[in-house]
Amino acid sequence: MSDKNDVTGVILAGGRGSRMGGVDKGLQNFRGMPLALHTLMRLGPQVGDVLINANRNLGAYESFGAQVWPDGISDFAGPLAGFLVGLEHCETEYLVTVPCDTPLFPQDLVQRLLEALERDGAEIAMAAAREEDGNVRTQPVFTLMKRDLLESLVRFTHAGGRKIDAWTAQHRTVVVPFDREGDDPSAFFNANTLAELHKLEQAP
Numbered sequence: 001m002s003d004k005n006d007v008t009g010v011i012l013a014g015g016r017g018s019r020m021g022g023v024d025k026g027l028q029n030f031r032g033m034p035l036a037l038h039t040l041m042r043l044g045p046q047v048g049d050v051l052i053n054a055n056r057n058l059g060a061y062e063s064f065g066a067q068v069w070p071d072g073i074s075d076f077a078g079p080l081a082g083f084l085v086g087l088e089h090c091e092t093e094y095l096v097t098v099p100c101d102t103p104l105f106p107q108d109l110v111q112r113l114l115e116a117l118e119r120d121g122a123e124i125a126m127a128a129a130r131e132e133d134g135n136v137r138t139q140p141v142f143t144l145m146k147r148d149l150l151e152s153l154v155r156f157t158h159a160g161g162r163k164i165d166a167w168t169a170q171h172r173t174v175v176v177p178f179d180r181e182g183d184d185p186s187a188f189f190n191a192n193t194l195a196e197l198h199k200l201e202q203a204p
């Protein structure tokens with residue numbers, strides 16, 4: 001059984017933030033602290049090492065104390081560009097991705113993804129959660145994967161692939177639902193707009 005020291009986390013903060021008016025989402029304040037710093041503080045205790053993937057204001061992200069890497073592929077290619085950056089710089093057996101805009105994500109996220117992956121002998125474990133409409137859906141930006149999938153992701157993205165699900169479908173993937181008794185139903189609520197960010201700040 002692997003443990004947290006076998007996992008590197010990458011915080012995905014490389015997007016355009018267009019629905020928030022083009023701001024750098026990871027630097028927007030949530031309860032008085034930048035979103036990406038919240039994410040770092042929640043993810044840090046769950047993993048052995050953390051990287052931040054950002055494309056703007058790199059110095060601001062560096063001041064949080066983690067390594068910061070911009071996308072290697074150009075033109076805001078989407079979250080898979082961040083997966084690629086993470087895999088390229090990952091020195092542990094596993095990489096886990098977490099977006100910067102979901103500050104209340106589970107504190108046992110990594111442990112449960114890792115347990116499921118190893119139990120099923122899978123290469124990828126993806127979180128799933130019940131959304132506001134009551135349906136359980138996968139949360140593709142919350143994904144744990146083996147580091148040795150780097151070559152596969154290089155091939156997929158170089159061929160123009162941009163959809164997380166289309167890539168993970170090429171590998172043995174276990175979906176891990178976070179809707180047990182005691183799980184916070186709003187843990188995976190994310191902020192795409194400023195209004196959603198303010199609403200999330202009111203969550204218990």
Ligand SMILES: Nc1nc2c(ncn2[C@@H]2O[C@H](COP(=O)(O)OP(=O)(O)OP(=O)(O)O)[C@@H](O)[C@H]2O)c(=O)[nH]1
Nearest residue numbers: 012013014015016017018019076077078079082099
């Ligand atoms: N590295 C990288 N990450 C991205 C890119 N686009 C989105 N992401 C990240 O993927 C996650 C989910 O993306 P969205 O919620 O759509 O965020 P966004 O793209 O910044 O916001 P919108 O422009 O409003 O879609 C966020 O953590 C983003 O930072 C990109 O082009 N490169």
Ligand SMILES: [Mg+2]
Nearest residue numbers: 015016017018
């Ligand atoms: Mg987007």
